[in-house]
Amino acid sequence: MPLPLVYYVRVASRSRYFACFLYFLPMSRMLSRRYTNTESSEWLAQRLVKLEISSYEEFANLVGLDRGTISRYFRHDRRPSIDVIAPLCEVLEVSPETLLIVLGALDKR
Numbered sequence: 001m002p003l004p005l006v007y008y009v010r011v012a013s014r015s016r017y018f019a020c021f022l023y024f025l026p027m028s029r030m031l032s033r034r035y036t037n038t039e040s041s042e043w044l045a046q047r048l049v050k051l052e053i054s055s056y057e058e059f060a061n062l063v064g065l066d067r068g069t070i071s072r073y074f075r076h077d078r079r080p081s082i083d084v085i086a087p088l089c090e091v092l093e094v095s096p097e098t099l100l101i102v103l104g105a106l107d108k109r
Contacts, residue, residue, distance in 0.1 A: 033107040037076040043102050044074050047092055062091045076104050 035043070053059050060067040064087055072078040073088075080088065080103065089099050100106045 034104045035102055035108065037074070037104070040074045040076065040102050040104060047094075051091075051093065053091075059091065063087045073103055079103070079105060 048054075048056075048059055053062070056067050056070065060070050063070065063084075065084065069078070073080050085096050085099060089096050092099065094102075097106065101108055
């Protein structure tokens, strides 16, 4: 945890001052509203359990891609092309928007 900086702020028109503690976090953490690669991988694992897909290999076969390519998508090492979005959505039973959010291409709602 970053060290706090203390600022004294005068509240309204009163003469009392109150201490405000401000913590500075990395900007990427403060501004990031996108899934991390860990969150994406966890989401995929939960989704596969819900859909009763027993392995990543089975999932890859259903989508028509190799396992490594799918792994790179959910690790955020690679973005899927537009022609891959539809098969992924169909097998995962999610909307394209949801998939793009999970893959880190769009901000979380």
